[in-house]
Structure formats: structure tokens, C-alpha cells
Amino acid sequence: MRQRGATATVAVAMPILRFTAALALYAGIAVAAHAQTAGVTVGAPWAPATITANQAGAIYLSVTNKGAKADRLTAAATPVAAQAMLHDTVFADNVARMLMVTAIDVPPGETAALEPGGIHIMLTGMAKPLTAGSKFPLTLTFRDAGKITVEVEVRPFGTTR
């Protein structure tokens, strides 16, 4: 997946609507909601192998929110890349473009899937290519759950799922 020039900062429309609704619902019991343990889990993180270090990499995973309150993924970081950005993919005129997003909402009881052709974490500024069979750490920052570090499995070049 190549990186394109689009840099518009947008957020995913539907989750934002859900997020707003959740805020209104919990506004009256903010203290109780804060005391609750955040229920975010991260599943099956993987990245396709890359051929050269100056190629952009992509990470896919799922985020499940078993808590009673919406959470949001706000940032990602890994020691293997200078930058780890939250991206979405939009199609216009049969061309896929990537847009930076400020956050990915995870409504209560739902799973946000980061998959090829959709939302992903884009890596740039890597010191060396991602080698199939290797693993590397990824730290995700959530608004409420805080930082969660997972191991990303590198799959063979060309893997799409």
C-alpha cells in the first residue's frame, strides 16, 4: 500500500455520531463511568512484510470494547518506525486515497476492525524492512483505557487478510 499526499484531518462519521450519543447518555453519571475499568482489548495485530525500508508499512488489528462506555484510539507508536499514523481509505473515481484521522471510535459492545482497504495504521520512517515471521511491539493510546502494547506479527509480502 503506497502512501498518497492527502492530509485532510477527518474522523469517521458514523462512530462520531455514536460517540456523541454515548456522551449524552453518560453525562449524568460521569463519576461512576470514570470509576469503571476500561474494557478495551486488541486482537490479532499483523503487518504485511515490506521489501525496502523506505516503503510505507501498514498494521491491521481489531479493537473490541467490552466496557459500557465509548472509548477512542487516539495514537499509535512503535520503535520500528519514526511515525505511526491513523489512516482511513476512501474511494473516489476508482482511486483509493488515504486520509489521516485524528481518532478511531470504539463504541461500547462493538469491535472496530482495521483491515486492508479500510482503516489502518501507517508506518513511515522505518530503519529496515519488515521481515515476514518477525514481530515488533506497537503501543496504542486510548482516551480512557490508556496505553496498550501488543506484538505485531509480520506476514509474507502480499498478504491481504
Ligand SMILES: [Cu+2]
Ligand atoms: Cu495509509
